[in-house]
């Protein structure tokens with residue numbers, strides 16, 4: 279269809295908004311044939327090394343150094359260009375790219391739906407610049423002392439990991455995409471848990487968590503509590519791209535880590551999605567169609583599992599036939615890797631050019647132009663009117679990909695970032711939000727409940743003092759009984775002791791206990807880690823502290839009078855480990871206990887029957 283004048287004008291405006299603001303990057307794309315990596319079987323073996331051809335480098339170390347030197351020459355920045363890590367003070371603005379003209383030409387022929395999808399993509403994308411104003415290059419400069427360069431620390435870890443296993447390049451690129459696309463770049467993908475993002479089906483094959491853990495550990499050891507996991511993902515990915523041959527872009531930092539990670543939020547595009555639906559999905563994240571095309575260039579490295587493209591080999595769109603858009607020799611090859619009706623767990627390289635499957639270059643586009651795309655979305659990218667022209671340009675221009683990919687990664691890295699203390703934290707471990715007991719907001723409101731004076735009031739102690747206690751009893755006001763305590767690091771317990779009763783030896787793993795004796799007398803004591811017993815006879819009005827985690831007890835030795843104690847604990851959920859019940863009611867074997875107590879099994883068995891009541895707090 280030919281667009282009418284009004285639509286052409288709209289597209290013209292949209293293109294101008296979308297493209298003329300983009301900064302050009304001076305690019306030198308690494309050439310796969312200079313540093314040829316080979317792969318004979320799939321998935322690739324970590325033993326495969328760079329081979330430097332044409333010179334006499336034979337040792338791995340020499341190859342590594344050669345690759346390193348080569349890589350240093352290919353350094354791209356966010357609006358700046360670096361050579362050999364030295365800043366060149368020049369900015370380039372791209373106002374008339376061939377890429378832009380080609381796209382316009384092709385788009386004159388696109389369907390109106392595609393035009394609308396592209397227009398939405400470009401308009402939304404145009405509003406979000408590729409360098410986030412909330413983030414900045416070098417955010418951590420000087421934040422860990424003048425001598426410590428956070429990016430260098432991460433770089434060291436990534437480099438080390440890369441030379442052990444070059445597939446971390448693909449792993450990290452994908453991890454950053456999957457993190458940023460779901461509720462923004464907040465490291466939510468890193469959180470462990472039974473229903474966190476990493477448990478959602480599209481994330482089950484995401485790899486590289488160990489790299490981030492190692493980088494975080496290295497950073498924390500030199501600069502504690504300053505660098506976010508979200509920034510570590512961004513820095514590590516930039517380093518991985520560099521080592522993968524994709525040049526160097528300047529990474530923006532200043533993100534904080536999110537508190538929320540839910541599998542149900544994972545709304546990633548799937549490989550059978552149409553290009554226009556995918557453009558719309560990227561637009562919802564503030565990324566335009568050209569960002570999408572450049573980012574999908576990430577499929578120049580890494581693997582796809584058969585179950586994600588098997589339909590293309592045997593029953594494309596329920597036709598009972600393979601996808602006609604797949605080149606016949608590739609079809610034959612992939613059918614060998616992914617036999618019909620197999621489980622689909624085998625994998626193959628996304629970039630089917632064996633010379634370049636592990637190199638971040640434009641080979642992916644060349645492959646899809648030659649109908650050698652593995653995923654449906656990749657192949658459709660080469661044929662869809664929205665993206666066809668961009669793909670062709672990228673396929674034919676070996677030099678421009680690295681800069682464009684870097685630029686798109688920076689823009690991806692700015693999606694939905696959290697930058698204020700209220701929005702996010704600096705996690706201590708990338709796998710968990712910081713201690714739930716830390717007060718990170720005024721209070722933690724219940725999911726659907728009302729927050730008013732009643733929420734902050736606990737009435738469960740009104741029964742106390744109604745008369746002498748008949749039984750030993752502990753009344754608690756901890757988080758379970760009094761939800762307003764969540765996050766406040768305090769709780770109470772009231773303990774009633776009829777005469778002659780005891781609160782048997784126990785510990786509170788998460789808190790010290792400060793006991794106030796309201797009336798009566800009480801024998802109390804605790805044992806330290808050197809087995810010293812510290813005990814006391816308390817009178818009404820006395821306070822006694824049981825240090826955190828140490829075994830302690832209370833006993834009302836008075837044969838006439840009851841006692842009542844009130845204990846304050848420094849945790850909303852101090853926890854109790856009661857020694858008698860822990861030993862005798864948890865299924866620890868009779869033999870283990872008999873040997874431990876230097877007695878016989880019969881004695882242990884009889885002990886199990888006579889557990890004293892009221893052995894917990």
Ligand code: HEM
Nearest residue numbers: 448451452455483547548549573574576580581582583586
């Ligand atoms: C329409 C959007 C996208 C779709 C539908 C898609 C789909 C897929 C699929 C199905 C796989 C194979 C996963 C597996 O077999 O375990 C994959 C792998 C990969 N994707 Fe994408 N992807 C998209 C966008 C992106 C983007 C934007 C990037 C980079 C920024 C990216 C980077 C990667 C990488 C590097 C791998 C290989 C991972 C590895 O080897 O571990 N993808 N993608």
